[in-house]
Amino acid sequence: MAVCVSVIGKENSPLYIWVGNGKEELHLHYLAHTALDVIQEKVSAVNKTPGDTRELYLGLLYASEEYKVFGYTTNTRIKFVIITDAANTTLRDNEIRMMFRRLHNMYTNVVCNPFYVPGEQITSREFDKGVGALVAGN
């Protein structure tokens, strides 16, 4: 399933990062980070290009030899990046979309916790569990 799930704040700094395997960690960080370029471009492109590209799900941002990077942005300028193994061809676009949906819901729940200060690192146990389930694909 996914090898990296990251929630990125309004200011493009990570609020939460889950990485599948430890040794790849930094590399995945780089992927997620560079993905922001594409996200920004896509978001700003909305205004220019006609047609309805307003979906929160931004689709495949780019693919490297071994990974695929998908993006999603909320109306509140929060970005989600999910990185999957390029080898994993079984994954449908729709499944990815659903993963993002779930991630988004979990994130909103975190924000709705009156004790969470928006913009801070996400430390919620609930969220952790949620992401765990998400990447486990159930």
Added chain:
Amino acid sequence: MSRQSMRSNDPKKVSGELFTLTYGSLVAQLLKDYENVDDVNRQLERMGYNIGMRLIEDFLARANPGRCYDLRDTADKIQQAFKLYLGVSPSIGSWSPGGDEFSVVLETNPLAEFVELPDHCLSLRYSNILAGVIPPISHLRILAHLPRERWKSLLTGLRKDIECSSIVYSHLEVEKGMFNE
């Protein structure tokens, strides 16, 4: 453009959330104002009481509930009220042999839906406001209190049920109890 999808999500639920969120910010504010958590608990209960006072009128107006003769009726009405106002129906149970004590158990606590209590105020009884609400709506001198440990378990998000237990009902005033026209 998926404006419609917005509408799609249940307005009942939404305004429930609105209430929940507002309550959340209120609690947060209280925590900021009082350094002592127990004060917050007290304040919450007080607010609950005030709300109860207003709510009872509203309740009488809306669901014109019949007169009730004993504590069991009272319990039913409480159940009814929760259903109406919080959209959740608690289960009434664990009656004391004396029949003067029972528990209102919320399977899901809309108030605490998103709450994860920070470690520094675990002693906070987040939903204490409910404890405050119940006495006035049941015109009985009843002492509704929420056992601490239950709260912990609830608020650390392990269990989403509130248990408003051991409503000790001091003396029989049922005839001039709640909801008498």
Added chain:
Amino acid sequence: MAEEAMFDFIHMEAVSYVFQGGEKLAEDEAVSKLEHMGFATGYRLVERLTRESGRYKDELDIMKYICKDLWVTVYKKQIDNLRTNHQGVYVLHDNRFRFLSHMATGKQYLQYAPRYLAFTCGLVRGCLANLGVTCVVTAEVTQLPACKFQIQVQRG
């Protein structure tokens, strides 16, 4: 609709708490507390509400959202009139604002009106802030229960 009632109640409680509750506060400090509560609520609420909707393409789009969807969600009615000077000032007219509706019409309680607007100002500001529009929201009542909210967007 009972949930609304709960919202009204909690709001009233908040107001009364801030004003005569606890330690006596200066009026403006109290108002700012309310405003802040509103902000926190709005910020979170909008996070939930906009989950389903598509991306907003511009400021006006967002404002429309506030006037329609948000208002309906919170106050069960739409904003009656939205005006803008296209330089970042938007004025939202609500001819019968819910929090004021329970107050006797006329001038009598006019001076208390601000108390019942502060929360909403915060709410709107919170929503907008989270949607990436930083602004100042002020409210004004001339004739109960009508009131208008002015949104001054901070550019740059």
Added chain:
Amino acid sequence: MRSSVSVILSNPPPDTTMSYPDYCTNPHHHQTLLVLVRQVGSQLKSRSFQKLYERISRVGHVKVSDSNGSQRPVWVTYRREYPVENNDWGDFQTHRRVLGIITIGQVGSQSDLNDICKQHESLKVKYSSTLYDSRCIILGLNPDGTIYEADSRNPSRGTSPEPNGGIDGGSHPPTINGHAQSTHIKKISAGSTDRDSGVYETVSSEDKPTDSDSHSESPQGMSEGMMDLKIDTNHVNGSDSGSESTSEVGCCDDSKMDSPRDSAVDSAPDSAHDTSQSSISTSASQSSRLSLQPPSNFKTRALFYPTSEHAVNIESQLQEFVSSLFWVLESKRLDKSQEKLERPPLLCAPFERKDFIGLDMDSRTNKKRCVGRLRKQLADLTLQAGLPTEAIVHYSHAADTLRNCNDWLWLAACFEGLCAASVVMLYPNLRRSFGLQRYSSLGVGGNQGGSGGIGNRSRNGAVNTNSLPTGLDPIIVKQTSKHCLSPDDIIDKYREAIVHYSKYRNAGVVETEASIKAVHVLIEQKRYLMAAEFLSNVVFINLQLSDEEKIARFNALADLYHQIGFHRKASFFRRVAAMRCVAPQNQQPDWGQCYRLLLQTLEGYKISLDPLEFRKDGSQGWPALQVQILQELVGTSRRMGQNALCTRHQAFLVCAMLPHLSESERKETANMLESLSARSGSGPAPLVVQDTGVIIPAVNFLNIPICRSVRVQPPAVGRKAEKKLSQEAEEDTGPFIFSPFSSLTSNTQRAQGKMDFDWVEGDVCEVILDLENPMPFELKVTSMMLITEGAQFESWTSTVVLKAERGPQPVTLRGRPQGAGELKITGYSSTVMGVSSNCRLKFIPHMKIPFYTINVVSALPFIQILTANSNTGSLGSERAVSEESGNLHLSLSAGETQECSVVLHNISSQPVEEISIALESKMDKTLLSQVFQYSEENIQAQLPIQPGGKASVTLYVYASSDFLCPSRMMDESLETSSLVSGSEPPSLVSGGPSSLPSRQSVATSSTRGARTRRTDSSASLLSSRSGSSVRSGSSSSTQAPSSTARTRTTLNTSACTGRTLEATMQVKYSGGSGLLADYCRSTQVTVTVDVTPSLLVTRWDVLPAELPHQCYVVLDLLNCATHEMDLHYTPTKHILIEAGDSCRVPIPIDRCPLATLTQNGSDSESGWGWSSVLGNHVASLVELRWTQGPCDTPGRASLTGITFPPATHDLITMAPIHWDVQVDGQDVVGGTENTGVVGRTLELCVGVTNTSGAPLPPLSLRLTAFQDHQNGTLNYRLDAKMTTTGATKLTTPQLAEGEEFRHCCGLVFFTAGVYKVEVTCSPAAAVTQTSFYENITPAHQHAWKFAPPLEITVTDA
């Protein structure tokens, strides 16, 4: 878009491919002529080459009017080097051909010249396959070929070469010869062009033997060129006439040339002109010099310039060169367009050749292929020749043919050309922006601020809704729309081309370049996402590259990504490049480059090496990555041996990344920093990275430790400087001028950081910082000191150790102001982990106040107060008084006096020039002045007190006390009771003489009064006669029990248990410069005096004395001290009183003269007013002195405040009259014995003289005789015993002042015995209330007696 990545990745391409992709390529290159510019020879400095190269590359565009007169734009690309492999691709894409070569060299000698020429020629050979023409620019030679000496020419040159050129070119050798040569060589070049082409033909004929005629032509061409050059040199050496002729020849020679060329010659005539006349002027000067000969085989047009400055005409030269190139190109184009070969040659890309070997060329498809390819090449040429529209047509036709025969490679090339042509038309400005972007991207490299690149991009990013791409104006579209591709088509074609390329593993470079071109177009179209796609495709293309080529590649990618605004991606590749530089498999790792590249990545990771900057957008960025980059920076700089940089980066890492570092990370980073800084301490100065001007700003540890608050300390109380205040102000301002208010005012004042107190120059001042240590270990902060502005301040370093992760810990920083004025505390400097930093308050987060201001007062002296009471010890045993406020504690017995000296020790370096001492106390002023006394003058006399000097003030302390028993105000009743007891029998028994008679008796009944008078008088006489202390002592002792008992009772009732007197001695002093600024200091000594009770006057009374002008004040004295006291109550008399005893002493005093009464008492109404006057009178006369205790401490008491009841007033005051009594004519004085005989008449005369100051109203005079039975009874009934002749009661007339009234009467006694006569006179009833009496006495019965009453002893005859 790739067809099959994997295939290409699998097996590496063979080496026949061109290995050198040009990452700066751009569609417009298709349109340009490629010229190679090379530095030759060893002499030329690369700088001057660089200069020339820039000048040359500015000539990138030349307009040439073609045969049919229309203007043709000709574009040139200059390259410094160009691999021959690429050149081989010239058939494939003609813009890859090197058409011209320009070499630049410097000569100092013939050998240099030879060398240069050789190199040039070899270059020509190298590129001979494509070369059209070449130039050789040679510096260091005069036009005539003689060596140019800088020094000799300097003056003329120094003045200004180009003005010369401007004013008259004639006088300017280089220009002349430049032109002279140009004319000649124009001929040559003109001649040689076809020959060069011939050369070209011949060379190319190697692989294409079809050509024939060229062989014949080429040799003579060679020879001619050679010969010409010879002539040229010859005539330059020889006479100028020759030059003219040859130039003529040149011209006519030119004119002979065929049509396309003459246009090029247009420029010739004018140049020819000035040469003709100018050359004359110069020739003479140069004739003498020896000149260098280019080697014989050097067949190139050389341009001689003394220096690059002289090469003023180089632009025109280039223009000419370029146009010559153009003409060759044009001619070839025309040939190609005209020729109709039935067996067209097959053009190939280098790697194709072998594939076609043995291929049947006549097959239909191959024919087609050849045609198509030829057409394509034609298109290329056309495009280069500046006819894009035609080019497009050719391309599209070629495309069709090629597609039919599935010639993918060339089809791709065709598409590329098509795109290029379209781009040329649609985006003419792409050429410019291209250069500009590269520039900007470099700029970005330079400063991580990255102003240029992002600037552009962000602007591009802005909404641009018009459908036409920028730089495309509708007109062009209309006219070109025919075949010209639309913006979208361009991209599609590029994509298609790339797809095709990707099928050939050898076309990697071409593919790469195509992608890059596409990217440039997309950038122009602002379609960045797609651009990104193309770029990522580039990444996939697998090329066999050397390490530095790889690096170059990643760099290029980074630049491109930067241009499309993907800064993160850009940084990513930049970093990859950087890592490449030092990759383990890399043989010679280049840490320097790695470092520079890393610096360029920072922007993309939102790292600004300025901590302040960084904190501002701290929320942005990706901590994990930031940390890594920084660590890499650290590592790299360490490998570079740049310890300072290394430390700086590590410091930044610790400082800026602190929030994101885990506890363990904090530990290790800190340790590392310490070890690094140990190697090279890092100061707070910015560092400059050499050979990139990058400045690494200082890292100041604002957050390690965190400064929570700054507390500026006021000086110690005693050291406080006060404004010298005017006297009246001084009253209300106590020692603590600020204490009550500062608390209020300070808040507001702190707000602006203005301190409400002053510091004093030269004093040690303190500031307390509350520091918090965020690190998980004990933090040692060394050399911590204040940073100040304004007044000079010497701040002292201090070292502190902060506990791990502990909340605010106060740290005191000290210093000493060196000058007066406003002092600003703007921050503090510290050294943490070996990194010293200056922490400005204004930069410290959550620090409200940017700086604190304190006013520094110029230096003031400081005195320490020492006190010693001189009785106990002299100055020897001074005891220092605690600095801020001295205390002096004395315990004295009431009435005791002690003098203590207060020593002012000036322990400062300033002289004390002014002192004022004031006593402050709750006591009322009079008492104060009574208790404490010192001499102001004495102090002033001792000024100034020099530094180290001392001055002493003697303070006299008198333990004043109220010696009168508080019960003195006893009303009459009480008094009587006590007096009654006083005249009780027991007391009489116990020694009548000292018993006190009832005053009432005196006042009321004269008879009893008489009796008392006698007894008491006897007592007094007795005491006076034998006034031995023993006697009275015994008497007192005998009386002791009762009296003591009595006094005890009084003691209990009265509060005579002693008291405490307290006062502060306020010393204000100033001196030195502080005085001028009129400031002063004040210190104080608190003097406390515990007064132990000593003597107490429990009761008092007044008795008449023997002498009429005197009276006795009788006191009951109680010794409440703990020691026996020896009391002196009159100068002569003294008495010992045991501790606790009391005794009664009579003190004779002069009565109060009426005068004083009338003066002082006149105003008083009541008797009490009087009594106070009298009291004072008595007090002034009576002084009790004593010595007591082991060391005979002296003491004195006064009766101040004593008062007397009215009844006693007449006793105290002088009588207004004087008595003059005679018995039988002989005067009677107090106590004289008179004798009479029974039956015989005694004559008694009484004279009354008015001694008062005023006339006396009538008085009633009375003579009363009586007998005293000595048992307290007086017998006034003497009718049986005597009789009187004459009146015994009569009224005197008004007596004028000094007037006397006499009255005589006779006394006859019947029986013997002792008789007494009382003579009294009192105001006559009638006139009692006349003003006079009112004046002098209260309204009560006055009576003045003749005392003592006269006594007559009668004996029987």
